[in-house]
Amino acid sequence: MMTFKQLEAIYWVAQLGGFSQAAQKLHTTQPAVSKRVRELEDAFGTPLFDRTMRSARLTEKGEEMFAIAKDLLGRRAQAIEGFVQAAAPQRQLRIGVTELTALTWLPRFVNAVHARFPATSFEPDVDDSFGLRNKLLAGNLDIAILPDLFEDSRLVKHTLGKVRxxxxxxxxxxxxxxxxxxxxxxxxxxxxxxxxxxxxxxxxxxxxxxxxxxxxxxxxxxxxxxxxxxxxxxxxxxxxxxxxxxxxxxxxxxxxxxxPPVPDVVFAAVHKAENHSVVMDQLVEIATRCCDFGRAFQGA
Structure with missing residues (x-):
């Protein structure tokens, strides 16, 4: 009766306060998120959001469904992490970074990935933005941390932060x-x-x-x-x-x-769309947590 996509939709709409924000988080469109929420509402015969408000506000039944979604999504995340830990093969992670990332938070990222996947070894590649993009497309890198300057349907981008x-x-x-x-x-x-x-x-x-x-x-x-x-x-x-x-x-x-000031530089974790996997999602989550361009030579 319920799917995880529907539960993710209601969870992120409630967490972020809007359908467009949830769509961006889930890397989909606003109509797709609205459709998933509407399917849940139709299945249970009750509205989950008060649509008379300017922002997405949960109804009383919506609050109950949000609690269910939070619990089930949390259980799924725990199950996936346990499976990944047990099943992650011994492998070499080919990560591309610009020089600024190498000078700031790369050691923290490497340490955090190693803690999650102890059998992983690392092959950092420091290059400019265009070089990293080309290496990703050629299959010479698994993931790259680079400025968000490129639009390419073959690549998936996850925004990390800005550099001023x-x-x-x-x-x-x-x-x-x-x-x-x-x-x-x-x-x-x-x-x-x-x-x-x-x-x-x-x-x-x-x-x-x-x-x-x-x-x-x-x-x-x-x-x-x-x-x-x-x-x-x-x-x-x-x-x-x-x-x-x-x-x-x-x-x-x-x-x-x-x-006038020069615009800030937005950085993203980027990988090929065809390489999406549970392990890749974990790497992106770790990169999001470790990203910090505010201090040079950060300790691991």
Whole structure:
């Protein structure tokens, strides 16, 4: 009479407060979520949500069904985890990451995956965004943590979090008495990872929106090299502020007030759609829990 898809629908609509939010969580459409809820309501002959409210509000019977859904979904998750633990083969996990992930939370992720799947060994591959996407599509990676810049029906994306980058330079290199604009930045030597990186692609578009093309730029595919060149006073760079806060506190880097801001970078866990499995769901869940771009060199 009930299916897990229907139970997931009512659970996430109630948890997230809306049908569209639940659809996004379940990687489906809002009509599909509405249909599953309606099927449950028709099966039991009672409304589960009060549709006169602006947000999805459970009825009294809906509260009872939500409790049932929560219990059954929890039992299913426990059963799946027990099965995965027992059945997970000894294997090598090929994970692709950008340099920023490697410099921040990759050790925590590796440690958490090893705790869940002790027989797993790791083969990290650090590359730029385009390189990681191509390796995923070629079947050379199992999963990748990369900026959410690509739309490809062959790939499944799970949003993890955002990275806020800001323009920085060596203290004293630029006047900071007043806010700067895109033209002020363009007049400087810009240190960049180039168009194959997410940050490079995003602020390429930021410059183009102001009618500014490539100027006095130094391009490097190595984030640590760019940080080092910025600290030395060679130019300005668009860098992750929170991860580099210790260098800012030490007076080695200075944050520039630049308007308009460059958009944040959204990161996602990405894998091929054909590789979806219970184990992959577990890896995505671990990545979601471990994702933290706020500190560099995090311990495992």
């Amino acid at each position: 980058n800001t323009w920085m330079c060596k203290p004293g290199l630029l006047p900071t008495q007043h806010p700067l604009n895109v033209h002020d930045i363009a007049e400087q030597r810009v240190l960049t990872q180039g168009g194959r990186s997410a940050t490079g692609q995003i602020y390429d578009e930021w410059f183009r929106a102001a009618g500014i093309g490539t100027g006095n730029w130094i391009v490097s595919n190595n984030l640590m090299a760019i940080i080092g060149m910025t600290v030395s006073g060679l130019g300005v760079a668009h860098l992750p502020q929170f991860a580099l806060q210790p260098l800012i506190d030490l007076g080695m880097l200075e944050v520039l007030d630049v308007a």
